[in-house]
Every structure is written in structure tokens, then in C-alpha cells.
Amino acid sequence: MSHSRFESIGAYLPSNIVSTEELISRLAEPPSFDLERITGVRERRVHDTRPDSYEDSFALAIKAAQDCLSRSQYAAADLDVIISTSITRSRNGTRMYMEPSFASSIGTQLGADKAITFDISNACAGMLTGTYILDRMIRSGVVRNGMVVSGEAITPIADTAVNEISEKYDLQFASLSVGDSGCAIVLDRAVDDADKIHYIELMTASEHSHLCLGMPSDKTQGVALYTDNRKMHNEDRFVLWTDTQRNYLQARGRTFADEKFDYIIHHQFGAAALPWLAAIGEREFGVPMPPDLRVLQKYGNTSTTSHFIVLHDQLSDQKLPSGSKLLMIPAASGVVTGFLSTTISSLKV
Template identity: 75%
Template sequence: MSHSRFESIGAYLPSKRVTTEELVSQLQETPEFDLERITGVKERRFRDTTPENGEDSFALALKAVQDCLSRSQYAAEDLDVIISCSITRSKDRTKMYMEPSFAGAIARTLGAREDTISFDLSNACAGMMSGVYILDRMIRSGAVKRGIVVSGEAITPIAETAVNEISSKYDLQFASLTVGDSGAAVVLDESVDESDRIHYIELTTASEFSHLCLGMPSDKTAGVALYTDNRKMHNEARFLLWTDTQRNFMEEQGLTFKDEGFDYIIHHQFGAAAIPYMNAIAEREFGHPMPPDLNVIEKYGNTSSTSHFIVLHDQLSQQSIPTGSKVLMIPAASGVVGGFLSTTISSLKV
């Protein structure tokens, strides 16, 4: 069976920086905890909302695709598949679109072939990982040769809603203050070398936790809101969804975590305090130390569905990931979605 690889990567981050201190200073009630210390988020990027340069989900996605293709060996007309994975779906500055599809609009804007397969999917913060999962399977099956997975997240309106609505010292909207806007894209093609390959990707959903993180219209104003019960989300039962699933997968393959020899791990960027706890649980469950954690939460916050690829792009741009490194990527999303992706990176550059 064929395997896929990450052939190129692109990202776009708006220039406007907003600090956690700035957001907290706007709240009616000062929280009982240090939000910056607990989350690790010092600042995040906010989309440009000026009339002349207004940025929306589509604009962020398109800029990330253009950045990705600028360092790819492929042009838009070479792509067999375009998958758009945004949670937020703003286009033309303010309108929210469900149809026509973002992927189709991106294909037309880029000048992709008429027979290019294009579709949207949304799976909360595991959106891009889900897109990679599907494209990986399409390449493995021989149905296609190459494609691109993209997401543009203009998600900071939930932070703006939270600032306006939080009125108690503990509120289910506090997690909304950690998000940042971004775009990310990756091209996948067929791997011909074990040192440059997606070895496996698996996702799973545990619906019993689905009520703990809900995005919806606000129940107070006309804004869009995210309600997250962090106290119940960040516990051992939820984190075991990853370790149990990966351990079972490895046992079926006759592998141990130690055998895998991961050089780095990238978690979903949802909280600096929670990730060490996850790693401690994983060390206990796998019986082996976790590799160094790559993160950008301090400067970009939680960029939702793009987060793993914003980390990867950032660390590659700093040349912090040596050629031939084996990376484990761990999604965590509302739903609740867990899983794992194993990849060795050799040709991917920024």
C-alpha cells in the first residue's frame, strides 16, 4: 500500500497582536485566577477589520494556500483534491457561508482544474487533522496523487463576545479569551521514502464528552459564543482517550511507544497547564518519557483547527526540527475528538 507525506506547508498570521492583559482588562469582573499563567497565552493575532483590508476566514485560508504553493513543486492545476476544514466560515467580511463550499471557491480562485475534487468538512479543532486523514487515505488507496488541506480561522469573534458578556469570576466563556486568528495549509503527495512519510493517522470520537465544549449563537447577545467547561474537559478520563487509542493501535502492530522513537510531540494548543498533565499521564500509560513538546501557544494562542500546522510551520521556519525528525501530533477537539498522527519529516521546509 502507498503512503503519503507532507510535501509543503504554508501559513498566514494577521499582523495585529492582542495581549491577554489587554483582554482581561476589558472584563467586568477580574477572574480569580491568572489567565495568562494558566493558559500560557501572552498574545494572539486578531484579523484586520478595517474596511480597506478586512480579513475573514476565506481570506486567511487563501493566503495560507498561496504561501503553501509558493514552496511546493506543484501548481494549483496539479492538485487532484482541495479540502477546506474551517470551523469559521466568514466571507465577504461578515457573511457566514455554508454553500457554496470554501474549497470550491478556493479552487476557482487558484485556477485549479475543473475535475479537481473539492469539498468542505468541519470537525471542530480537529478539522485539519480530519482533512489530512481523508486525503492520506485517498492517496494510499491510489484514488488520487496529491492534494491540499487548508483552514482559515477568523475565530476571535468568540473572544469579543466573551469580553462583552463575562460577568462572573468563573465563566464558561473564559476559554474563548485564548483563541487567535490564522490560516494554514499543507500539500500531501505520495511518499517514496520511509524517512519522509506519514506513517499513520487515526482519529476517534467519544461523544460522552460532547456537551463540555459548545460553539453556538450567544444566549445573551447577537454574538457568536463558545461555552467550555474546562474543569471537566481537562481531566484524566478525557486525556486517556488519546493514550488508550494509541496504545491499542501500537499493540496491534506489535509496537511500543519506545519502539517508535519520536523526536517531538505537538499537542493541540489549548493550554500550557493541561499539556504537561497530559504528558505525565502518557508517560505513565506508555511506560516511557514523552519527547520534547513543540508549541507556540505563548505568541499565537489557540488557533483552533490550524494549531498543529501553525506549530509545525513556526518551528520549521526557525529550523528547530532537524531533517529526518519523527513527530507525533495529538489532536484534541470538541466532540470530543482524539487520536494521533505519526510522521517523519525530511523534505518539508519553510
């Protein structure tokens, strides 16, 4: 079977910037800890809520998809499949849509009239899950190319948290770290080893599924996210990644050191947790971890788009040398983990 590659990437980040200091100032009861230091989030982008220019999930996704196609060799009409992976599905303002599918609506708006379209939902592992499915479709020969796209107008959970948090420690504190964004990637068949997705695997450990739940608020009409960070960010959860990747490599007669990764991109969920995660990786694999790339400080946790917002940011700033080998590690409600290995040479922003 042939491999796939990342052919083009696009992103959209709203122009509105809200600082963590500003969010904290709106709380009735400030936290008993330094939220900015622990999360690493100094500021985040927030979608425009003015009636004449409202940026809902659909608008964010369309702008990212158009940006992606602007540097792709493919026009929208050339796409064989579009996969939408948004958690938030707001369109026409705040109204949430399940049908018609977001992917179908995005395809129609772009002019991808021949594309297979469908939505998937896998929490913050959404875009990596879409990549997993599209990679398999390309490798099996079912399609030649396709787009994975997500628009996340997710900061309403931060508004709910600001309105409802009344204690020093609250399960909604993680909601204060999120930011809005849109991101899209086009995949097609790899033509050489310089641009190639070597492998991607995902796994779910459902025994942890209750630790991070998005749902209607139990106090108001807002949408809320309840995250038990004390149990989410611990060794039992972190070794799910290392155990899974080590078993995968051992079955193929390889080690982590053999992979020679240049950089690692973790889900952007907290600056304090990432060094610990690196230490666990070093202990479990027996080698130093590659440098981790992050954009937490200026964009926050952008949920499904986080890995690719990091990649887009690094490419935009020309900080990623040609031929870099990257490891992407998801961390999502469910709990979902896994790994994606790719070499990137010609991908540009």
C-alpha cells in the same frame, strides 16, 4: 498501499497583535485566576477588521494556500483535491457561508480547476481530519496529491466573551485564548521513509460532546463558545488518547517506545494542562514523553490550524532537525482524539 507525505506547508498570521493583559483589562469582572499563566497565552494574532482590508476566513485561507503553493512542486492546476476544514466560514466581511463550499471557492480563486473540492467540519481537529481523509485517498490511489486548508477568523468569540463575562468563573473564559490564522498543507505520495506519514487514526468519544459547544450567544447577537474546562481537562478525557494509541500499537505488535518519536505536538489548548498530559502519557506508556513543541505564548489556540502552525513555526525558525519523527495529538470538541505519526526531512519554510 503506498504512504503519503507532507510535500509543502504554508501559513498566514495577521499582523495585529492583542495581548492577554489587554483582553483582561476589558472585562467587567476579572477572573479569579491568572489566565495568562494557566493558558500560556501571552498574545494572539487578530484579523484585520478595517472595511478596506477586512481579513475574513476566506482571505486567511487563500493567503495560506498561496504561501503553501509558493514552495510546492505543484501548481494549483495540478492539485487533484482541495479539502477545506475551517470552523469559521466568513466571506465578504462577517457573513457566514455554507454554500458554495469553501473548498470550491478556494479552488476557483487559486485556479485549481480540475480539483475535487469539499468541506469537512470536525471542530479543532479539522486539519488533522482533512489530513486523515486525504492520506486515505492517496494511499488507495484515488488521487495523486491534494491540499488541506483552513482559515480561522475565530477571535469574534473572544469579543463576545469580553462583552458578556460577568462572573469570576465563566464557560466563555476559554474563548479568550484563541487567535486567528490560516494554514495549508499539500500531501502527495511518499517516495522514501525520510518523508512519510506512517499512520493517522482518529476517534470520537461522544459522551463528552456537551463540554465544548460553539453556537450563537444566549445573551447577545454574537457567536460564542461555551467550554467546561474543569471537566474537559481531566484524566478521563486525557487517557482517551493513550488508550487509543496503545491499543493501535499493541494490535501491530509494537510499543510506544518502539516508535522513537523525537517530538510531540499537542493541540494548543492550555499550558497548565500539557505537563499533566505528558505525565499521564509517561505513566500509561511506561516511557518518558518526547519534548512537546508549542506556540501558545505568541499565537494562542488557533483551533483547526494549531498543529500545523506549530510545525510551520518550527520549520521557519529552523528548529526541527531533518529526519525528525513527530507525533501529533488532536484534542477537539466532540470529543475527538487520535494520533498522527510522521517523519519529516525535506519539508521547508
